[in-house]
Amino acid sequence: MNFLEERIVKDGIVKxxxxxxxxxxxxxxxxxxxMEEIGKEFKRRFGDREVTKVLTIEASGxxxxxxxxxxxxxxxxxxxxxxxINIDGDMFVAEVESFTHKNKNQVxxxxxxxxxxxxxxxxxxxxxxxxxxxxxxxxxxxxxxxVEGCGIVIEKGxxxxxxxxxxxxxxxxxxxxxxAMDSETGIITFREQ
Ligand code: 5GP
Numbered sequence: 001m002n003f004l005e006e007r008i009v010k011d012g013i014v015k016x017x018x019x020x021x022x023x024x025x026x027x028x029x030x031x032x033x034x035m036e037e038i039g040k041e042f043k044r045r046f047g048d049r050e051v052t053k054v055l056t057i058e059a060s061g062x063x064x065x066x067x068x069x070x071x072x073x074x075x076x077x078x079x080x081x082x083x084x085i086n087i088d089g090d091m092f093v094a095e096v097e098s099f100t101h102k103n104k105n106q107v108x109x110x111x112x113x114x115x116x117x118x119x120x121x122x123x124x125x126x127x128x129x130x131x132x133x134x135x136x137x138x139x140x141x142x143x144x145x146x147v148e149g150c151g152i153v154i155e156k157g158x159x160x161x162x163x164x165x166x167x168x169x170x171x172x173x174x175x176x177x178x179x180a181m182d183s184e185t186g187i188i189t190f191r192e193q
Contacts, residue, residue, distance in 0.1 A: 003037055004153065004175045005190050014181045014188060018128070018156065019100065026153065027060035027125050038175065039067030042123065042151040045173045049148040051121045053077060053114065055140065057096070057107060057132050064153060065123040072121070077114065079107040079136060092142045094135035099128040109139050118145040127152040127174060130161025137170065149173060156181075157191050 001009070013021040025031040054076040056065035062078050069076035079094070082105070087093050091108040098105060114120070120140045124132055133150055140147050147170055155162050155174035158181075165172050177191040 001190065002175065003034070007031075007034060008154065008176060008178075009188060012188065014183045014186050016183045018159065018181075020126075020154065020156070020178070020181060020188075022125075022154070027063070030063050035063060035067045038064060038153060039071045041175060042068045042121075042173070043071035046121055046149050046151060049121070050119045051148055052119045053145075054121050054123055055079065055109070055114070055136055056123045057081075057136060060126075061124045064125055068121065068123050068151065075113075077109060079109050079139060081105040082108045092139045094138045094142075096135035097129075097131045099126070099131065107135055107139070109143075111143070114140070114143040114145055116144040118143070119148050120145050121148050122150045123152075124150075125153050127155040127161045127165075127172070128159045130164045133161065133165050133172075137165075137168075151175075154178065 011024050015021055025034055051072045051074055053074055054065050054069040057079045065076045090111050093106055093108050096105055096107050122136045137147055149171040152174040155177045157177040157179045162172055178188055179191045180189040
């Protein structure tokens with residue numbers, strides 16, 4: 001087991017509805033030493049790529065993406081969730097359905113912070129059905145920028161997002177891939193990587 005899998009087994013809580021709660025160390029309270037390790041691991045995995053910007057989505061991707069951006073020495077931008085239907089032409093927009101809240105949000109990135117020809121590494125905490133990643137990918141492509149890869153902390157491999165995004169030809173690196181989890185027993189099975 002890698003450092004993250006060990007932590008998931010120790011502190012993750014399997015909830016009903018295919019939800020893993022990791023709020024004691026990843027996305028509510030944050031273990032900063034773990035964040036640093038995650039940032040370094042993504043740098044190791046994507047070190048062969050030219051990266052000029054790290055992109056994530058609010059709120060839970062922000063902390064993680066900040067540590068990744070620090071390793072690459074580049075800015076981090078996060079897509080904001082917006083309720084406004086009157087979005088002006090200064091924004092890239094995508095529609096994203098939230099896995100945890102089951103609602104749809106428009107997410108926006110200002111055109112000032114994503115330029116043509118940039119090399120973008122997309123980071124998020126979870127990959128489930130892939131809506132968040134697809135929204136971020138479409139924003140990068142609307143900017144005529146290049147998706148260098150997608151770095152995911154926890155991929156739920158029993159949901160279809162990872163397969164869809166890889167089949168579209170994008171490189172996805174997940175630090176932990178869960179193949180099964182049981183809310184009754186709490187048992188989590190990881191994919192060998
Ligand atoms: P997707 O768009 O791939 O269906 O879901 C990814 C997004 O939903 C992530 O940004 C993450 O915030 C949230 N998410 C999906 N599954 C889980 C989960 O099991 N636990 C938590 N805490 N968040 C999740």
